[in-house]
Amino acid sequence: MREDAEALDIRDVTANWVNAEVLQHQIDERIKALADLSHTPLFFGRLDYLHAPGADVAEGAEGEKFYIGRRHVHDVEGDPMVIDWRAPVSQPFYRASKKNPMDVALRRRFGYTGGDLTAYEDEHLTDPTEAEQTSKLLQQEIERPRVGPMRDIVATIQPEQDEIVRSGLAGSVCVQGGPGTGKTAVGLHRVAYLLYAHRERLARTGTLVIGPNASFLHYIEQVLPALGELEVKQATVDDLVAHVEVRGVDDPAAALVKGDARMAEVLRRALRSHITLPGEGVVVVRGSRRWRVPSYELEEIVRELMARDMRYGAAREALPQRIAHAVLVQMERAGEAPDDRVQNAVARNAAVKAVVKEVWPAVDPAKLVLRLLSDGDFLAEHAEGLLDDEEQKTVLWAKPARSVKSVKWAAADAVLIDEALDLIERTHSLGHVVLDEAQDLSPMQYRAVGRRATTGSVTVLGDLAQGTTPWSTRSWDEALHHLGKADAVVEELTAGFRVPTDVITYASLLLPDIAPGLTPVESVRENPGAVEVRPVAGAGDVVAACVEALRNEGSVGLIAADARCEALGAALAEAGLAYLAPGEETTAEARLTLVPASLAKGLEYDYVVLDEPAAVVDGEPDERTGLRRLYVSLTRAVSGLLVTHTAPLPTQLT
Template sequence: MSAASTPDSDPLARERAHLASSRTALRAMREDVEALDIRDVTANWVNAQILTRQIEDRIKALADHADTPLFFGRVDYLPTTQQGQRFYIGRRHVHDADGDPMVIDWRAPVSQPFYRASKKNPQDVRLRRRFGYTGGELTAYEDENLTDPAEEERTSRLLQTEIERPRVGPMRDIVATIQPEQDEIVRSGLGGTVCVQGGPGTGKTAVGLHRVAYLLYAHRERLARTGTLVIGPNRSFLHYIEQVLPALGELEVRQATVEDLVSAHVEVRGADDAAAAVLKGDARMAEVLRRALRSHVTLPTEPVVVVRGSRRWRIPAYEVEEIVRELLARDMRYGAAREALPQRIAHAVLVRMEAAGEAPDDRVQDAVARNTAVKAAVRTLWPQVDPAKLVLRLLSDAEFLSAHAEGVLTADEQKTVLWQKPPRSVRSARWSAADAVLVDEAADLIARTQSLGHVVLDEAQDLSPMQYRAVGRRCSTGSATVLGDLAQGTTPWATRSWAEALAHLGKPEGRLEELTAGFRVPRDVIAYASRLLPHIAPGLAEVRSVRENPGSMEVREVPVDARDAEVVAACVESLEREGSIALIAADPRTDALAAALAAAGVPYLSPGEETRPDARLTLVPASLAKGLEYDYVVLDEPAAVVDAEPDERTGLRRLYVALTRAVSGLRVVHAAGLPEALGGGA
C-alpha cells in the first residue's frame, strides 16, 4: 500500500482498519468484564467465588494475542439472503459498543458456508474472502466469487500456505483451514456418536478437538452440567494438543489418558507380558468379574426377626430368599441392590404391621431398614465388596478364578492371567495397567461410574476391549467422538474393526466416517509409507495427499560404522530449514543417538518439551511418536523399529507411524537392510 492509499481506495487498507477496530472492540469487551463488581450482584460467599471464577475465565477467553488473527475470512451474502450482509469469521465473537457483531464465531450457523460453499453450491454466498497474515499483521487477501460463472473453481493459495505453514511447538487450531468433509463431522449433533477413520495427515485429531469446541458452543449449558473429556494415548500427546482448545476460548475441557481414568483405585507399578495383557484386556473378563462379584451373595437359611417395642415381626427365610432372588434377577449394580435389600425387608415388615392394624409410614420403614437385625442380615446375605480386593483374589486364587471363569476362559488362559507370586495385599500388589482396568470394571459393577456429556477418544485403535468399556462408562448417557487409524494399531490387542470397537464402547449405533484426503503429509512420503498397507491393514484406503512437495523423500544407505554420525549429520542439515525437527528411532537405539547428538554438540529435546526455546530438534522413541507431527523427520534404521516389537506385523505398523510424522520432508537413514515390505528402497 502506497503512502497515498486510504481505507476508502485500498481494500487491504479497509480490512486492516476493520482488524484494528475489532481489536479495539475486543479490548473494550475485556475491560467491561474486568470492571464488573461482584459485590453489586451477590452477598453470598459461595456464589461470589463461583462468579469470580467465571469472570476470570471470561477474561482469559477474551484475551487478544497479537500473533493470532482475530478473523481469517469473510463471507458476503447475496442481497436476497441475510439482507446481503457481510460477516467476518474468526475464532471468537466480537461486538462493538452497540452490540453489533464485528467478528462472528466460526461455530455460528452463519459461518458454516465459509467452509462448505462452493461454485456448485454457493449456499447464498456471493463472495468468500480469505486473509493472509504475517504474525498478527494482515498482509494479503484472496477472493472467490462463487456466483460468477466466468470464474473457475481453484485451490486457494492462501489456504494452501496456511496448511503448509511450518510447525513450531504444540499443535495449533485449524479453524482457518477446515475442509467441507471435516466440517460435516465437526458440526454433527451432540446426540450421536461418530467414529472417524483417518490416515496420517487427514486431520482427525484436529477434527475431534474442533468438534468439542463446536459442541460447547452449541450446547454450552448442557455440557457445562455434564462435562467433556479428551482422552489421548500418552502424556506427550496430551501436551502436544493442550493449547488447541484454549486458543478457541474453551478452558474447561479436561484431558487425560485411559490410565489416568482408571488409576483411582490402585497404583500401577508393574507390567504384564503380552499374552497376559491381551487376555486381561479381553471383553470376556467382564463376565468373569460379574460372576465373581455376584458369588458373594448368599441365600438365607434363617428368618429375619425384627423387634419393635413389645412386638416381634418375623420374615421367614423363603420370603427373604424371594427378595434376594428378585434383586439378582434385575441385574442391578451390586451396590444399588445392596442398598435396596434392607428397604425390601423393611417393606415386608410393614405389610405385616398393616395387617395387624397399625398404620406405619415411610419414617417407620426407614427405621426398620436401620434395625440391627436387618443390617446384620444384609451383611450376611449381600456383603460389601472392595473392587481391588475382588480382582486381587481372582488373579491370586486359582480355585476362585476357575469357579467363575468356567466356560469363559480355558484352563491355559486362566494360568496366563494368574499372578506367579500372589501379593499379600492390595497395597503391596504390583498392579499392571491392564489390572487397573479390571479394578475399574469391578468398581462399575458395584457402583455406576459418572457419565459425561461428551468424550473424545483419540488414537483409539490401540485400546483393548476392556479399555473401550472403561471409556464407554464415562459416556454411557452421553456421546463420543472416536478417532483412529486401523493401520496405526501397534498394541498386541489393536482394534480389528470399528464396528467391534463401538460395540465394546457401548455405542454400536455410532456412525463411521472416513477421511481419505491428506493435507499435511507430502505425497511422496505417504506413498512410500503406504507400501506397508497391504501387510498391516489389507483393504484400507490409501491416503490421497493434496500436497505435492518434490524432493520431500530421501532414503540414504550408510556403512554400519558411520551410521550414528550420518544420522546426526542428517539432523544438522534438517535444522538449516524452518520449522520443527524430529529424530525418530527404535526405543533401544535412543540412548546411543542421544550420546551421538551430545558428542556433536547438537541440543535436543524429549517429546513434550517442544516449547523450550533452546532447541528445535526432538529425539523421539518410536513408541511415543504416534499422534505427533514435525516439519522434518529423520528416521533412524527402519529395521530396528520393526525388530523392537514382539511380532513383525506390529513392528511394521510402528514403522508406518514413524514414517508418517513428517509434514514437509523425511530422511530415512539405514545401515541394515530395509524391511522387505518397503520394497528394499525408495
C-alpha cells in the same frame, strides 16, 4: 471486551459472599477466555451474502458482510464485528462452492504472518466468468512450518471435515483417517462446536478428550483454549482407571487375555458369587413387639433383586429397605400406622444389618481382582466356559499377593478393577467424550471409556493401520460394540493435509502387509515433499543428518527405536546439539526432538530423521506390529523424510 469484563463492579449486585465468589469466578473465567493471543488473528475470512440471512430471495433484500473468526467479537454497542466460526451463518465459509454458492457472492480469505495481516484472496462464487481455483492461501496455511504445539485448523477446515465437526450431539461418530487427514483436529473442533451449540447441557454433564499418552495431550492442549474453550478436561485411559498405583508390567500374552471382553463376564460371575440365599428368617424387635420375616420371604426378596440385574451396590442398599417394607406390611396388618421414618429405622436395625452382611456382603473391587488373579480355583470356577486352561494359567500370578497394597499392579489390572467398580456402583457419565488413537485400545479399555459416556455421545478417532498393540482393533464395528455405541456412524477421511505425497507414498508401501484393503491416503499438498534413504556408518552420521535437517525452517524430529534412543541422545549431547523430549514445546531456539518410536503416534514435525527402520520393527513382539510402528514413524514428517540405516531395510521398503 476484555477491559469491559475487567471493569465489572459486583460489590452491590450480590446477596452474599457466596454469590459474590461464584460471580467473580465466572468473570475471571470470562477474562481468561478473552486473553489476547498475539500470533493468532481474530478473523481469517469474510462472507459477502447476496441476500440478508433468512430473507426471501425474491424480495431482493441486500446481503451483509460477515467477518469469520475464532470467536465472537462485538463493539461497544453490542453489534457483532466478527462472527464465531461455529455459528450457522459462518457455515458457507467451509461448504460453499461454485456449484453450490449457498447465497454467497464473495468469499475472502485473509493471510497472516506472525499475527500481521499480509494477504487476502477473493473467490467470486456467483461469477460465471471466474473458474474455480485452489486457494493459494489455504495451501500456504496447510504447509506452514510446525513450531510449537498443535494449532487449530479453523481457517482450513475442508467440507468433508466440517460435516463431521458440525454433526449433532445426540449421535456418536467414528472417524477412520490415515496419517495427516486431520482426524485429531476434527475431533477437537467437534468438541468446540458442540460446546457452542449445546453449552448449557455440556456445562452440566461435562466433556472429556482422551489421548494415548501425556506427551500427546501436552501437544494438543492449546487447541481448545485458542478457540476460547477452557473447561474441557484431558486424560489418558490410564488416568481414568487409576484406582491403584500401577508399578508392574504384564507380558503381552497376559495383557491380551486381561484385555479381552470375556473378562467382564468373569468379573460379573465372581462378584455375584458373594451373594448367598438366607438360611433362616430375621426377627426385628420394636419396643415390646417382635416381627419375624421368614426365610422363604427373605429368599424371594433376594431372588427378585438378583433377577433385576441391578448394580451390586445399589441392590445391597435396597435389600434392607425391602426387608423393612416386609416388616411394615406386618405392622399395618396388626393395626399400626408406620411411616417412612419407621421403615428407615427398621432398615437400620442390627438384625437386618446382620442379614444384609451375611447375604449380600460389601465387596472391594481391588480385592475381587486380587483374588481372581491369585486363586486358581476361584478363577477356574468363574471362568468356566469363558477362558480355557491355558488362558487361565496365563493371567494367574506366579506368586500370589497377600494384600492390595503389596501388589505390583499392571495397567490391564487397573482396567479390570475399574470394570469391577462399575459392577458395584455406576460410573459417572459425561455429555461427550472424544477418544483419539482408539485403534490401540483393548476391548476392556473400550468398555472403560464407554461407561463414561453411557448417557452421552462419543467421537472415536483412529486409523486401523496404526494399531501397534497386540490387541489392536481389527474393525470399527467391533470397537463400537465394546464402547456400547454400535449405532455410531463411521466416516472415512482419505485426503491428506499434513503428509506430503512422496512421504505418504513411501509409507504406503507397508499397507498391504499391515492393513490390506484400507484406502491409502491421497495428499492434497502442492509441495510433494522430499524422501531420502541414506546408508550410514553409525551415530555420528545420524547426528550429521539432524544438523542437515535443522538448516531448514521448522521443527525436526529424530525418531528411533526405543532401545537406541539413549545412545543417540549421548551422541547428540557429545556433538553439542540440544534436543527436547516428546511433548516439550518446540521454539525457534530449540527445534530438535528425540522421539522414541513408541511415543511418536499423534506427533508431527516438519522434517523427520528416521533412524534404523529394521530396529523399529524388531523392537515389537511380532513383525506386523513392528511394521505398523514403522508406518506411524514414517508418517510424522510434514515436509521431508530422511531415513538412515546401517542394517538392511525391511523388504517392503526396498
